[in-house]
Amino acid sequence: MAEYNELDFDDIIFAVFSDGTASASDRDEPKVKNEVLEVPPFNQIKTHHLELQNHQLKSKINLNTENDGNQLTIAEAEEQQKSGLSSSEWLQRRRDQIARASRKARQKRRDEIQKLTVENKRLKTERMDHLQKIEGLEEKVREIRSQGQAVDVQLENELLWKQLEEHKMFIRGVRRLIDGVPTNTVAMKQVLKQGTNYAVTTVHSLISQSIRDDWKVAELKSEHFRHIKPGANLTVTYKRYEAKLDDNSKSKMHIRIDCAWPNVDVRHVLHEYWRMYVEEEYFMHMFATDYNVKLRPIILSDKSNIAVLGEPALVSGNAEECEKINDDDDHIRTFYYKEDCKSTGDVDRDWVYILTRRQRELARSTLLLPKSKTPSLGNSAPRRVISSLNKNKGVVKKRQQRNKNAQKEVYAYGKTKSWICARSTEGHVPLKNMPDTKRNQTPFVEGAIIWPEEVPKENEDHVVVDVTPCARIAEVIAVSENQGFRVLEGPQSIIDCDGALTPRYSMILDRFYYLVMKAAGLAS
Numbered sequence: 003m004a005e006y007n008e009l010d011f012d013d014i015i016f017a018v019f020s021d022g023t024a025s026a027s028d029r030d031e032p033k034v035k036n037e038v039l040e041v042p043p044f045n046q047i048k049t050h051h052l053e054l055q056n057h058q059l060k061s062k063i064n065l066n067t068e069n070d071g072n073q074l075t076i077a078e079a080e081e082q083q084k085s086g087l088s089s090s091e092w093l094q095r096r097r098d099q100i101a102r103a104s105r106k107a108r109q110k111r112r113d114e115i116q117k118l119t120v121e122n123k124r125l126k127t128e129r130m131d132h133l134q135k136i137e138g139l140e141e142k143v144r145e146i147r148s149q150g151q152a153v154d155v156q157l158e159n160e161l162l163w164k165q166l167e168e169h170k171m172f173i174r175g176v177r178r179l180i181d182g183v184p185t186n187t188v189a190m191k192q193v194l195k196q197g198t199n200y201a202v203t204t205v206h207s208l209i210s211q212s213i214r215d216d217w218k219v220a221e222l223k224s225e226h227f228r229h230i231k232p233g234a235n236l237t238v239t240y241k242r243y244e245a246k247l248d249d250n251s252k253s254k255m256h257i258r259i260d261c262a263w264p265n266v267d268v269r270h271v272l273h274e275y276w277r278m279y280v281e282e283e284y285f286m287h288m289f290a291t292d293y294n295v296k297l298r299p300i301i302l303s304d305k306s307n308i309a310v311l312g313e314p315a316l317v318s319g320n321a322e323e324c325e326k327i328n329d330d331d332d333h334i335r336t337f338y339y340k341e342d343c344k345s346t347g348d349v350d351r352d353w354v355y356i357l358t359r360r361q362r363e364l365a366r367s368t369l370l371l372p373k374s375k376t377p378s379l380g381n382s383a384p385r386r387v388i389s390s391l392n393k394n395k396g397v398v399k400k401r402q403q404r405n406k407n408a409q410k411e412v413y414a415y416g417k418t419k420s421w422i423c424a425r426s427t428e429g430h431v432p433l434k435n436m437p438d439t440k441r442n443q444t445p446f447v448e449g450a451i452i453w454p455e456e457v458p459k460e461n462e463d464h465v466v467v468d469v470t471p472c473a474r475i476a477e478v479i480a481v482s483e484n485q486g487f488r489v490l491e492g493p494q495s496i497i498d499c500d501g502a503l504t505p506r507y508s509m510i511l512d513r514f515y516y517l518v519m520k521a522a523g524l525a526s
Contacts, residue, residue: 190302193430194334198358201424205449208478212258212371217241219375220497226508229516229525234379236261236511239371240497245483252483255493259477259511260371262379263518266473268454270521272359272421274514275450275475279357279425280315280337288517289489289510296340300354300431309433311338334358336431340439341488351486353442354433357425364420369451369476379457379472424449442486450477473518 085092211217217239222232230236237260245253263271277284282297298311315337340352370376426447435441456469485492496507503511519525 190430190432191334194336194356194428197356197426197428197430198334198424201356201426201447201449202358202360202422204426204447204480205422205424205451205478208256208258208447208480209369209451209476211241211256212239212478213368215241217256217258217375218501221500221502223502223505223508226503226505227512229519230261230512233377235263235377235515237371237375237377238497238503239375240501242493253493254480254482255497257479257481257493257496258371259475259479260375260377261475261477261511261515262377262455262457263473263515263522264379264457265471265524266518266522267471268421268452268473271452271473271475271518272423274518274521275423275452276359278514279423280335282314288513290513291489293345293488294342295489296338296352298338300336300338300433302336302431309336309431311433333360336428338433340436343488346488350436350439351442351488352436352439353487354428354431355425355446356428356431357423359421359423362420362422363417364451364453365417366453366455369418369420369453369474418453418455420451420453422449422451444482444484444486445480446482446485447480448478450475 081092087095218241220238220240222236222238224232227236238257239260240255240257243254243256278288280297280299282295285291285297286295297314299313299315300309301312302309334356335358336354336356338352338354340350343350424447427443427445429443452473452475455472455474457472458466459468459470461467479496481490481493481496483492490496494504496504498504516525
């Protein structure tokens with residue numbers, strides 16, 4: 003019988019059915035011999051195979067542990083090579099990491115056990131208190147019953163629930179009564195609402211006057227602009243009002259600024275224009291002030307007739323979120339504006355103004371100036387031609403070709419969804435005068451109407467074949483002589499004595515035009 007002490011199970015099976023001297027070919031096709039082989043029992047063969055596997059497993063375990071835990075696995079060896087440390091240094095660092103993690107885990111478990119112990123003690127204490135109260139109540143019930151009086155516990159509970167309901171109704175009534183009592187904040191909001199209504203009405207009035215009256219067109223010098231094309235993207239009109247000797251009035255000027263952005267959503271114009279009202283850093287960047295400017299929201303106190311300044315405001319969200327507002331008291335803002343005038347040898351000047359923004363549907367005919375005074379980019383296509391384009395896919399009818407001259411004279415139809423922003427001087431806010439500061443009370447109104455428009459595209463025959471979107475803004479300013487601000491001293495800060503837009507204000511408009519294009523992703 004062949005030896006099988008150091009063989010695996012397959013070799014043992016082969017040894018059982020061969021004489022141990024067969025060749026490789028004999029294994030595939032064993033020869034049949036007549037002699038009888040001595041075959042060991044199969045259970046003995048299986049038992050020996052299991053002992054052999056156990057012996058090999060113990061040998062592997064001894065190989066992995068013969069260096070007292072210093073044997074590295076393949077992954078650990080690769081990590082040790084990447085770290086650049088020796089085997090002993092890497093093992094020491096690894097042990098330190100494991101020790102720190104173990105200490106942290108043990109400490110966490112101790113903290114949790116301590117918290118649970120404290121909570122358990124608290125619950126036990128509360129349970130004991132409740133049990134004592136229940137025992138006391140039961141003792142009172144027994145005393146009452148011992149005196150011969152009937153006690154209905156269920157009835158007593160129902161009476162207690164009824165009393166609780168009555169108390170709740172009483173508290174709700176008191177809350178309604180308190181909420182209905184007039185407060186300083188409610189009254190002040192009503193006053194501010196009237197102030198914003200006045201500002202919005204003034205903006206509408208100035209827009210109407212610019213269309214009805216013969217306002218002059220200001221000269222725009224192209225060398226003062228980098229991004230705006232005068233006449234195409236921008237036009238400025240104005241009208242002077244001289245002072246009257248009989249009523250001691252000051253001379254003033256009404257100014258209208260029209261600007262157009264091609265392929266720009268009106269929400270971007272609204273977002274950037276509103277930021278100029280409320281953000282301090284944005285205002286200083288827009289007007290390029292070389293002196294400090296303080297711009298803070300005013301917070302009204304309900305407990306006392308005092309207003310305080312808040313933290314610097316930021317316009318939250320993007321242009322899409324800026325559109326999601328409603329016309330209510332929550333969108334009326336009051337701000338405090340202060341200029342540093344120490345460099346000029348004068349005291350600082352401050353100003354309190356109120357502002358609002360609202361959404362309205364306005365007729366285009368109440369917004370657009372004649373074509374000679376309107377940016378050429380913003381002249382809208384006639385509605386009849388636009389309807390024909392949508393219906394016939396760009397094919398203009400012969401009848402429209404015959405009447406093209408008449409159609410070019412008509413350029414405003416229907417209503418458009420518009421945004422109205424306005425701000426004005428406010429003197430009713432109970433804000434205390436700051437030390438070494440002069441409060442400016444001169445009336446000042448500024449606002450804008452922002453709306454979408456269509457830009458017509460004409461072929462060689464001057465027939466409109468397509469339209470592209472365009473964002474429009476018409477800003478109006480009512481400024482008096484000696485307005486009292488460093489940023490805006492008076493009409494001469496916008497229109498010079500020759501009727502031209504000043505270089506500084508040209509730079510401001512050009513920067514605002516660029517920031518809107520950048521917000522829309524059309525400028526870098």
